Amino acid sequence: MAKTKLLGSDKERQVAEQKKIAKKKNKKQRRSPIRFFKDVIGEVKKVTWPTRKELIKTTFTVIAFILIFALVVGLMDWGLGTLFQNFLMA
Numbered sequence: 519m520a521k522t523k524l525l526g527s528d529k530e531r532q533v534a535e536q537k538k539i540a541k542k543k544n545k546k547q548r549r550s551p552i553r554f555f556k557d558v559i560g561e562v563k564k565v566t567w568p569t570r571k572e573l574i575k576t577t578f579t580v581i582a583f584i585l586i587f588a589l590v591v592g593l594m595d596w597g598l599g600t601l602f603q604n605f606l607m608a
Contacts, residue, residue, distance in 0.1 A: 549557075568576065
């Protein structure tokens with residue numbers, strides 16, 4: 519079967535029709551706020567919450583990482599500051 523090429527207004531009409539169909543397909547129905555919060559509560563119930571021991575361990579790990587990272591950045595800042603200061607004074 520041979521393909522026919524659409525020209526001018528026929529092509530524009532077909533493109534517009536395809537856009538309408540795609541828009542209808544992608545449009546989701548609005549839900550009430552009550553339904554939204556019920557869905558949120560349902561999703562929160564599915565979450566696997568960490569135990570107290572896991573939470574404390576993870577918290578200390580994050581704090582340690584932040585302190586190490588702050589130390590590295592501070593040392594780099596101090597070192598580069600000293601280097602530039604010596605470079606500009608010379």
